[in-house]
Amino acid sequence: MESFRALRVHELDGGIEACLETLSIDDLAPGEIVIQARFSSVNYKDALAVTGKGRILRRFPLVAGIDVAGVVTGSADDRFQAGDEVLVTGCGLGESHDGGFSEVVRVPADWVVPLPAGLTPFDAMALGTAGFTAALAIDQMERNGQQPDAGPIIVTGATGGVGGIAIDLLSGRGYEVIALTGKTDAETWLRGLGAAAVLNRNTLAPAHRPLEKALWGGAIDNVGGDTLAWLTRTVKPWGNIASIGMAGGADLHTTVMPFILRGVSILGITSANCPLERRKQVWNRLVTDLKPRYLDRIVAGTIKLDGVPGVCMKVLTGQHRGRYVVDLG
Numbered sequence: 305m306e307s308f309r310a311l312r313v314h315e316l317d318g319g320i321e322a323c324l325e326t327l328s329i330d331d332l333a334p335g336e337i338v339i340q341a342r343f344s345s346v347n348y349k350d351a352l353a354v355t356g357k358g359r360i361l362r363r364f365p366l367v368a369g370i371d372v373a374g375v376v377t378g379s380a381d382d383r384f385q386a387g388d389e390v391l392v393t394g395c396g397l398g399e400s401h402d403g404g405f406s407e408v409v410r411v412p413a414d415w416v417v418p419l420p421a422g423l424t425p426f427d428a429m430a431l432g433t434a435g436f437t438a439a440l441a442i443d444q445m446e447r448n449g450q451q452p453d454a455g456p457i458i459v460t461g462a463t464g465g466v467g468g469i470a471i472d473l474l475s476g477r478g479y480e481v482i483a484l485t486g487k488t489d490a491e492t493w494l495r496g497l498g499a500a501a502v503l504n505r506n507t508l509a510p511a512h513r514p515l516e517k518a519l520w521g522g523a524i525d526n527v528g529g530d531t532l533a534w535l536t537r538t539v540k541p542w543g544n545i546a547s548i549g550m551a552g553g554a555d556l557h558t559t560v561m562p563f564i565l566r567g568v569s570i571l572g573i574t575s576a577n578c579p580l581e582r583r584k585q586v587w588n589r590l591v592t593d594l595k596p597r598y599l600d601r602i603v604a605g606t607i608k609l610d611g612v613p614g615v616c617m618k619v620l621t622g623q624h625r626g627r628y629v630v631d632l633g
């Protein structure tokens with residue numbers, strides 16, 4: 305393709321503007337692999353980047369979008385040939401390097417993951433960074449001893465992309481899952497993904513003791529702040545808390561008591577700079593023992609490039625459930 309469409313973000317008078325533009329390959333950051341993009345997806349980080357509500361982009365102008373799946377059309381690296389189906393998530397895509405909201409994407413070969421057998425480009429992006437991160441969190445918890453018989457796993461930010469997929473993956477793997485949400489009307493949807501019970505985050509009673517009644521075998525936390533502090537006080541001995549996000553705040557006020565008296569672990573989860581071999585291993589779990597069962601319920605909609613800014617606003621105001629896939633044609 306000599307020219308193609310992309311959503312590129314410019315810095316203007318201290319603010320930012322996302323524009324649908326026609327670009328050529330020379331406009332993109334360098335890399336050994338050229339991909340004809342098929343699908344991308346909208347993540348919380350994309351919403352911050354496209355709206356300018358968060359300082360995600362490291363240079364301007366830059367094509368946004370931290371995820372992409374498609375077909376290789378040009379390769380200067382022996383590991384890939386034209387026609388290979390591939391995906392890229394994180395690694396600086398849509399942050400410091402032109403990203404996935406584009407019909408053509410060019411990236412370094414070390415970022416590229418062959419599409420696992422059995423996964424379509426659409427499903428790869430229905431999962432995207434959110435699904436990869438949920439699987440990475442479960443993988444890390446299990447490396448640290450988490451098992452279904454240790455008790456229920458509570459998932460916070462349950463109706464978000466990471467939360468919804470985490471519920472699906474955990475319940476499929478035999479964990480009892482408790483969903484914590486602020487959306488009182490989402491109970492049926494959350495149970496449909498595999499949640500055994502749904503709790504309302506707005507009715508949690510604040511407590512001030514360093515340790516409270518131990519309720520959860522472990523936790524996947526997308527919210528941070530007071531919610532993460534509460535999790536440290538309520539996870540059972542030897543349980544793991546995967547700390548993924550900060551939709552509710554970046555601070556953490558707790559004591560060392562859960563760690564030294566209960567052996568609770570907080571596991572930091574960072575998907576963007578995950579090493580390539582671990583990346584491939586986690587994607588392979590997503591087509592085997594961590595295969596999602598309810599992606600069709602998690603996909604809230606499929607949009608075109610021109611629909612991305614509107615969906616980003618929706619994501620930032622927390623009005624959505626699940627994930628939006630971007631169809632790049």
Ligand SMILES: NC(=O)c1ccc[n+]([C@@H]2O[C@H](COP(=O)([O-])OP(=O)(O)OC[C@H]3O[C@@H](n4cnc5c(N)ncnc54)[C@H](OP(=O)(O)O)[C@@H]3O)[C@@H](O)[C@H]2O)c1
Pocket residue numbers: 347348349433434437460461462463464465466467484485486487505526527547548549550551552553573574575576619620622624626
């Ligand atoms: N560490 C990593 O590598 C990594 C990777 C992906 C995402 N993340 C982060 O993980 C978080 C979730 O990502 P996502 O893609 O799932 O985002 P998302 O789809 O926007 O979901 C976030 C969810 O958090 C809940 N929430 C929103 N505002 C809140 C508030 N003020 N207090 C408490 N809960 C709130 C809402 O769920 P309910 O209404 O159901 O409560 C919302 O749906 C984000 O912070 C994102 O940046 C990190």
